[in-house]
Amino acid sequence: MVNQKESEMHELEAAEKLSVTVLGSGTSQGVPVIGMEYPGEYLANPKNIRTRPSVYIESDLTSILIDTTPELRIQCLREKIRKVDAVFVTHAHADHIMGMDDCRRFCNHETGEALPIYASKSTFKQLKRVFAYAFRLKDIPLGYFKPEARVVSEPFRFRDLEVEPVWLPHGKTTCTGFLFKCGPKRIVAYLTDCKEVPSEALDQVRGVDVLILDALRFREHPTHLCLDEALTAARRIGARETYFTHLTHDYDHDIHQAELPAGVYLAWDGLKIHAG
Numbered sequence: 001m002v003n004q005k006e007s008e009m010h011e012l013e014a015a016e017k018l019s020v021t022v023l024g025s026g027t028s029q030g031v032p033v034i035g036m037e038y039p040g041e042y043l044a045n046p047k048n049i050r051t052r053p054s055v056y057i058e059s060d061l062t063s064i065l066i067d068t069t070p071e072l073r074i075q076c077l078r079e080k081i082r083k084v085d086a087v088f089v090t091h092a093h094a095d096h097i098m099g100m101d102d103c104r105r106f107c108n109h110e111t112g113e114a115l116p117i118y119a120s121k122s123t124f125k126q127l128k129r130v131f132a133y134a135f136r137l138k139d140i141p142l143g144y145f146k147p148e149a150r151v152v153s154e155p156f157r158f159r160d161l162e163v164e165p166v167w168l169p170h171g172k173t174t175c176t177g178f179l180f181k182c183g184p185k186r187i188v189a190y191l192t193d194c195k196e197v198p199s200e201a202l203d204q205v206r207g208v209d210v211l212i213l214d215a216l217r218f219r220e221h222p223t224h225l226c227l228d229e230a231l232t233a234a235r236r237i238g239a240r241e242t243y244f245t246h247l248t249h250d251y252d253h254d255i256h257q258a259e260l261p262a263g264v265y266l267a268w269d270g271l272k273i274h275a276g
């Protein structure tokens with residue numbers, strides 16, 4: 001169901017400039033990890049405090065969330081987010097979806113209009129199980145989370161956003177990366193949770209203006225890019241700016257940032273990036 005406003009906005013040119021706010025830059029457990037001790041200097045740097053991975057992307061007209069972490073409420077309060085027009089979901093692992101119920105604040109409390117949720121078919125299979133009360137119920141009262149499932153299988157438009165799914169291997173799961181474009185221009189690619197960037201995906205995102213990429217930790221991992229693998233993928237992609245995310249406590253922000261090549265940065269919670 002495409003409402004009036006949305007169909008009118010489809011007529012618009014795709015947005016050429018986007019701003020990205022990193023809501024969370026941390027791995028599945030966040031940093032610091034519960035029950036672990038850290039040196040005082042490590043915790044004194046706010047860039048080492050990492051909530052679960054998510055970004056907020058805005059054009060002049062449209063605002064979307066990618067993933068809804070267990071810390072979504074805290075992230076939205078911190079960044080003063082008041083408007084979300086749709087949610088894009090990369091995959092249904094707990095660290096990416098468990099805050100979804102807090103999207104009730106972004107549902108229209110006057111009209112009862114549903115909030116569009118974009119995800120792959122396999123991700124929806126899990127979302128509809130975990131949030132059965134929201135996806136299966138017919139009459140959701142005003143004030144509660146009311147989603148509208150929109151299955152992503154090919155490039156799509158949401159209002160003034162032109163979006164391409166980027167399929168990424170992540171263990172037994174296929175993670176959906178999102179590439180935001182304006183015609184031939186590749187503006188932002190958000191590629192989290194992947195063991196590699198396969199050649200098809202490389203072709204899609206090569207030369208993108210801003211790349212946000214999984215770089216879990218220093219040691220290899222069976223389902224995520226480690227730092228070396230992420231650096232190789234970043235070099236092949238050749239973005240103007242690359243930001244690493246989904247980071248463990250291996251990274252001490254200021255120390256490890258200083259060791260990265262030019263144009264490659266560690267993301268941190270609250271970072272704002274201008275793309276396009």
Ligand SMILES: [Zn+2]
Pocket residue numbers: 091093170193
């Ligand atoms: Zn995952």
